[in-house]
Amino acid sequence: MRILMCPPDFFVIEKEINKWMKKENQPDRYLSKKQWVRPVQIYTTLEADPWFIEPDPDCQDMCFTANTGWCRWGILLRANFKGAVAEARARELIRHEKWFKDRQKILGLEIVPWPSPSHGFGGQADVVTVGKNKESIILLMGYGQKNRTEYEAKDIIREVHGLLPDQVIPMRLVNDDFYDFDTTCLYVPPFDNSEEVLIYYPGAYDAAGRRVINSLPIDPRDIIAVTDEEAHNFVCNGVFIRDPNGRTNIIMNQPSERLMSILKERGFVVWVVDTSEFLKSGGSVRCLSLFLPDKNWL
Numbered sequence: 001m002r003i004l005m006c007p008p009d010f011f012v013i014e015k016e017i018n019k020w021m022k023k024e025n026q027p028d029r030y031l032s033k034k035q036w037v038r039p040v041q042i043y044t045t046l047e048a049d050p051w052f053i054e055p056d057p058d059c060q061d062m063c064f065t066a067n068t069g070w071c072r073w074g075i076l077l078r079a080n081f082k083g084a085v086a087e088a089r090a091r092e093l094i095r096h097e098k099w100f101k102d103r104q105k106i107l108g109l110e111i112v113p114w115p116s117p118s119h120g121f122g123g124q125a126d127v128v129t130v131g132k133n134k135e136s137i138i139l140l141m142g143y144g145q146k147n148r149t150e151y152e153a154k155d156i157i158r159e160v161h162g163l164l165p166d167q168v169i170p171m172r173l174v175n176d177d178f179y180d181f182d183t184t185c186l187y188v189p190p191f192d193n194s195e196e197v198l199i200y201y202p203g204a205y206d207a208a209g210r211r212v213i214n215s216l217p218i219d220p221r222d223i224i225a226v227t228d229e230e231a232h233n234f235v236c237n238g239v240f241i242r243d244p245n246g247r248t249n250i251i252m253n254q255p256s257e258r259l260m261s262i263l264k265e266r267g268f269v270v271w272v273v274d275t276s277e278f279l280k281s282g283g284s285v286r287c288l289s290l291f292l293p294d295k296n297w298l
Helices: 029-045 083-102 153-161 207-215 228-232 257-265
Strands: 002-005 049-052 069-072 075-078 110-112 127-130 138-143 168-172 185-188 197-200 223-225 239-242 248-253 269-273
Touching: 002 029, 029 049, 029 248, 029 269, 075 083, 075 153, 127 185, 138 153, 153 168, 168 207, 185 239, 185 248, 257 269
Parallel strands: 002 049, 075 110, 138 168, 197 223, 248 269
Antiparallel strands: 069 075, 127 138, 185 197, 239 248
């Protein structure tokens, strides 16, 4: 699995574009780099394939690569920032566009620009895939936070990937602490040595969104609601990686003993990381990792 990452060499809070960001609470650059390196080391240990884009001193949030696009089935759909988010991060999209164009043949990806400038899309950060096969897969798409992914994005995602209308489900985010959908939901499909699991924070959604979660084709015993404290520790912003031995590894920020026990009982190997410096900007492991699967993955 290829993963695009960006070193946090110029990570700073200059423009506050979510509730977590405070200019008086700046990240420590040395500690940020140390915390960023740890997921890279874990990815390498698990024989994933991290790729790197050079940071830009004029891009305060460039380390959060997940916002720049969403890749599935060999297609990279680019993001579209709006309003204050665009003012802070639009330069990142230009840098990423060049990076992808220069490596398009090597990556073997079709790069699709966002076709509707008037509608926002926050990339991977607002899409969580449920299921394994394209014919039956469900995409949960977060929307509703100011200057971020908009409701209309669901139709664009569906059209680009040739999905049925009921395969892309919009999930309205109503809690400003959770501005991107992947800060509220983590899904891991079933494999030979581990069970299916969906970890989510009910307090991030409206009543309709909570009904969607409970109506998914997942055994209710495998749908795990996290507490308010766990959610604010960004456990839902974890990632999963399959290693060469067929084990499913979950990497997440400082899970509680309760959650650790639940995951281990289901056959997962849990890697605990500290992303406290990135929480100052409202991000954790998945925010730092843009996955670039080829068209044959799952």
